[in-house]
Amino acid sequence: MKILIAEDEPITLATMELRLTKDGHEVISTDNGQDALGKLSDFMPDLVITDIMMPFASGLEVLSFVKKLNARIPVIVLSAMGQENVVLEAFTLGADDYITKPFSPNELALRVKRFAMRIS
Amino acid sequence: MTTFLKSAFQQLNSFTAIELFYIAIAVFTSIILGLISAMVFIMLAKSKQASRQKHLQAQFKQWLVSIILHEPEDKKTDFEIPATIALLLQKRFARRALLSELIRLKDNLSGQSGDNIQQLFNQLHLGNLSAHDMRSSKWYLKAKGIQELAAMEQKAYLPEIYTLTQHRHPVVRMEAQTALVYLQGYAGLTFFRQLAYPLTEYHQAKLLQLLANQPIPSPEMVRSWLVSPNPTVVQFTLKLISEQHATQFQEDVITCLSHPSELVRSQAISCLGEIPSAPAALALRTHYTSENSKALQLNILSGLLKTGTTNDLPFLHQLRQTPDEGMRLAVEKAIRHLQQQA
Amino acid sequence: MVHLYNLFHYGMLLYAVSMLGCYIFLSSLAIVEAVKYLRRSRLTNYNLLASSAQAPSVSILAPAYNEGANIIENVRSLLSIYYNNLELIVINDGSKDDSMAKLIQAYDLEPAHLDYAPQLATKNVKAVYKSTNPVYHKLLVIDKENGGKADALNAGINVAKNQYLVCIDVDCILEQDALLKLVRPFMDETRKKVIATGGVVRIANSCVFKNGKLMDINLPKEYLPRAQALEYIRAFLLGRMAWSNLNGLLLISGAFGAFDRQVAIAAGGYNHNTVGEDMELVVRMRRYMADRNIPYKVAFIPDPLCWTEAPASYQILGRQRNRWMRGTIETLNMHRKLFLNPKYGVLGLMSYPYWLFYELLAPVIEFTGFVLFLVLAFAGLINWSFFLVLTAFILLFGWLFSTFAILMEVVTFNQYRKPGDLRKLIVTALAEPFLFHPFVVWSSIKGIVDLLRKKKSWGEMTRQGFNTVPQTPNAST
Incomplete structure (x- = not known):
């Protein structure tokens, strides 16, 4: 499966990349929202994982953009903000899953697996 | 007058000998040069620092990722530190x-x-x-x-x-x-x-x-905070009660309506709006007349809007007579809301 | 004539020396304040405020007049600000272009019925619109008859529901965390009421923007904007920071500032009768608090938060400075009661006199000095060696102050760190007393003359538009 990850902390990003590559996914990553928007249409991922608070464009913008591009691409939102209102807003905008930071990379991998199974 | 001016200028003249200006100019010039060198130096130091940081991060990256994803077999053993990193960490x-x-x-x-x-x-x-x-x-x-x-x-x-x-x-x-x-x-x-x-x-x-996601463990503790001599502790506790919708403290919150601090009273009013009940509405109604801050009275109205029932309508109808337009609008809004709910 | 000459040169000297004293004093205060702020800021995770239900509620007010060219993009950029407790109020101040139609179409707007009691008198509000699309639920658009910026802001204040007002120029580009940083000071005081906070405005010319976001910071390539970039560094990093330390801030930039809504309304909102409505409101709010003996504070955030395009032509810059001068005079005139009035503390004893002598009177004094110099030169009364030394002294002091400001910028935020930027800034500073400064003085003098003639032109700002950057595509760095 092709996965696009947008996350601005480099080592966290590298961790996710390695963990998901180990599961056999093809991963493309970026450290800012604006770049994610650009890569979306080029890479056409099967799944998007995005942080909310990022430089240049927020994850919620990335989320709305993905859903406009193709509503069937699942989006996992990853954020330090666990408050109800933020989670609700993300789901209203079409998020398929919401993971609160700090998160476990193993858990993330399992959730990705679930989406992979649903797609294939 | 002119003689006075003349002597004054002469005095000044001796003060502001041209040599003094030469000194001032020399001092200024050297300070400017000093500032510019400091600027260049700091700029270089900053970019060096940034690149060193970046370099370090790159050196740590692989190693840290492997540690983060490490799955321990049975018992906890120390992580291996590669020689290059160990050297670096000195x-x-x-x-x-x-x-x-x-x-x-x-x-x-x-x-x-x-x-x-x-x-x-x-x-x-x-x-x-x-x-x-x-x-x-x-x-x-x-x-x-x-x-x-x-x-x-x-x-x-x-x-x-x-x-x-x-x-x-x-x-x-x-x-x-x-x-x-x-x-x-x-x-x-x-x-x-x-x-x-x-x-x-x-x-x-x-x-x-x-x-946020931890329920209140002991009611006694919360009650002791509500009578704290520190008004901000009381304020905090009221916010906590609202966030957790902890209805069991309703009585105590009502008591806070007569707190001397306006900060606390205001928080108590909005807290009662968050834990709806008949006694809360009654307490807000009773408090309305004794409250002399207009802002707080408006808060009471928006509290009633959240917590009230049709039982509060007669009270609100009375308030329609108030001369203050902003207040009247808030009253109308509350009435409409409560009627819609009924 | 000899006395005149003496008066001239000692007068100039006295003025220069007192100004020097003031500037040195203010600079040292600015350093203390900036260091304190940076240390504190490093310990803070601002994201807490973005989502906390406890963060204060904010209404953003963005007045727009004939901004049709970029209005959709500008509003989109404002809508992308992530803050939980937020409403965005765009006020169409009777634009003659298609702004309103464009907004209605782009954001699915429909007239909404709102319950509100206008507390400030304004020109007729035609309608208030809300979006039918839930994605834009934070947006409110007011359509009203033209009444100028102050009037538009007042109409926005009437509709605003939230605790704090953030007034912003619709074409400003905000940093991602601008709002969080601006709001934080309101939550930090327990003994005083914070009535307003101001943010730093920086020059956006030559910077690169994409989808309403700042992607890359460049030092402006043209001379005029670059001189203004230097001027803004000096004004914000040294001037305002120092006054914030003293709690004596008189001006919060109209381009980006936050106010306590209730205090702003109680003080009477924006004043239509001045072109300096942003400064006037702050002064009036301060007076309101001081008259009632309520301890208060006006805070200032030195982080670069808001980017705006500076005038790039002499004509528009001249109009802007003309307007600033008139605004300053009008405000200081309306509040003359403050002058050296001990009842108002720092405000009356320091801020007001400083503004009077070094902001308002500086151009007058410099201009008179120059005229006197010409007269005396014609009369052959100039002691040239003394005159040259005095000029060098004053010039060097100006340069010293500018260099110090650049150093502060390098030490703190270091925004202009591309190779050559530093050199260009220093050269700009060196050229400033010959190119930029005389023009600013001249425009200010024209402002004073216009005011005396009771001319009340607005001085329209024609913007070049953000989407056309980079403006000089082939310029090298």
Whole structure:
């Protein structure tokens, strides 16, 4: 499966990349929202994982953009903000899953697996 | 007059001998040159620092990722430190850089990965760096040290952090108090008992966020805070009750309506709006007439809008006569809302 | 004539020396304040405020007049600000272009019925619109008859529901965390009421923007904007920071500032009768608090938060400075009661006199000095060696102050760190007393003359538009 990850902390990003590559996914990553928007249409991922608070464009913008591009691409939102209102807003905008930071990379991998199974 | 002016100018003339200006010009020029060199020097130092940081991060990256994703077999063994990294870590700046990297990662990762990060922190005794900062006499280092020790769950330092909860610098005591709550939840709030300083709104927001998903363990504790001589502690507690929708404290909240501090009264009013019930509505209605702040009266109306029922309509109809237009609109709004609900 | 000459040169000297004293004093205060702020800021995670239900509620007010060219993009950029407790109020101040139609179409707007009691008198509000699309639920658009910026802002204040007002120029580009940083000071005081906070405005010319976001910071390539970049560094990093330390801030930039709504309304809102409505409101709010003996504070955030395009032509710059001068005079005139009035503390004893002598009178004094110099030169009364030394002294002091400001910028935020930027800034500073400064003085003098003639032109700002960057595509760095 092709996965696009947008996350601005480099080592966290590298961790996710390695963990998901180990599961056999093809991963493309970026450290800012604006770049994610650009890569979306080029890479056409099967799944998007995005942080909310990022430089240049927020994850919620990335989320709305993905859903406009193709509503069937699942989006996992990853954020330090666990408050109800933020989670609700993300789901209203079409998020398929919401993971609160700090998160476990193993858990993330399992959730990705679930989406992979649903797609294939 | 002219003679006076003449003598005055002569006096001035002797003061402002041209040589003085030469000196001033020389001084200014050298200061400007000094400032420019300082500028260039700082600029270079900053870019060097940035590239060193980047370089270090690149060196740590692979190694850290492998540690984060490490799955322990049966018992905890120390992580292997590659020779190049071990050599690097003998330098103080590299240890500092690693420390801040680990703190940032701990914010992002939990589970096995989080445990691994913490284990590495302990194995390298990075806590000593933080503790050293905490014991510094500079407030910003103290605060940073406390923040780091809390993030890495270094509970051994709790007693020392506790003594800092009454520190005279607001940032230091805020970090110490936050650290206690982060590590111990409600039990960390024992410092409320002798808190002499006010809690800022920002600090209250921070504490509430830490307690957000933890239910209140002991009602006695909360009741004791509600009668605290420190109005900001009462204010905080009322916010906590609203966030948790803890209806069991309704009576106590109603008592707070007659608190001398306007801050507390205002918080009590909005708190009653969050824990709807008939006694709450009645208390708000009764309090309305005795409240002399217009802003608080408006708060009561929006509280009634949330917590009230059709039983409150007669009271609201009475208020329609008020001469204040803003007030009247709020009354109308509440009436419409309650009628729609019925 | 000899006395005149003496008066001239000692007068100039006295003025220069007192100004020097003031500047040195202010600079040292600015350093203390900036260091304190940076240390504190490093310990803070601002994201807490973005989502906390406890963060204060904010209404953003963005007045727009004939901004049709970029209005959709500008509003989109404002809507992308992530803050939980937020409403965005765009006020169409009777634009003659298609702004309103464009907004209705782009954001699915429909007239909404709102319950509100206008507390400030304004021109007729035609309608208030809300979006039918839930994605834009934070957006409110007011359509009203033209009444100028102050009037538009007042109409926005009437509709606003939230605790704090953030007034912003619709074409400003905000940093991602601008709002969080601006709001934080309101939550930090327990003994005083914070009535307003101001943010730093920086020059956006030559910077690169994409989808309403700042992607890359460049030092402006043209001379005029670059001179203004230097001027803004000096004004914000040194001037305002120092006054914030003293709690004596008189001006919060109209381009980006936050106010306590209730205090702003109680003080009477924006004043239509001045072109300096942003400064006037702050002064009036301060007076309101001081008259009631309520301890208060006006805070200032030195982080670069808001990017705006500076005038790049002499004509528009001249109009802007003309307007600023008139605004300053009008405000100081309306509040003359403050002058050296001990009842108002720092405000009356320091801020007001400083503004009077060094902001308002500086151009007058410099201009008179120059005219006198010409007269005396014609009369052959100039002691040239003394005159040259005095000029060098004053010039060097100006340069010293500018260099110091650049150093502060390098030490703190270091925004202009591309190779050559530093050199260009220093050269700009060196050229400033010959190119930029005389023009600013001249425009200010024209402002004073216009005011005396009771001319009340607005001085329209024609903007070049953000989407056309980079403006000089082939310029090298």
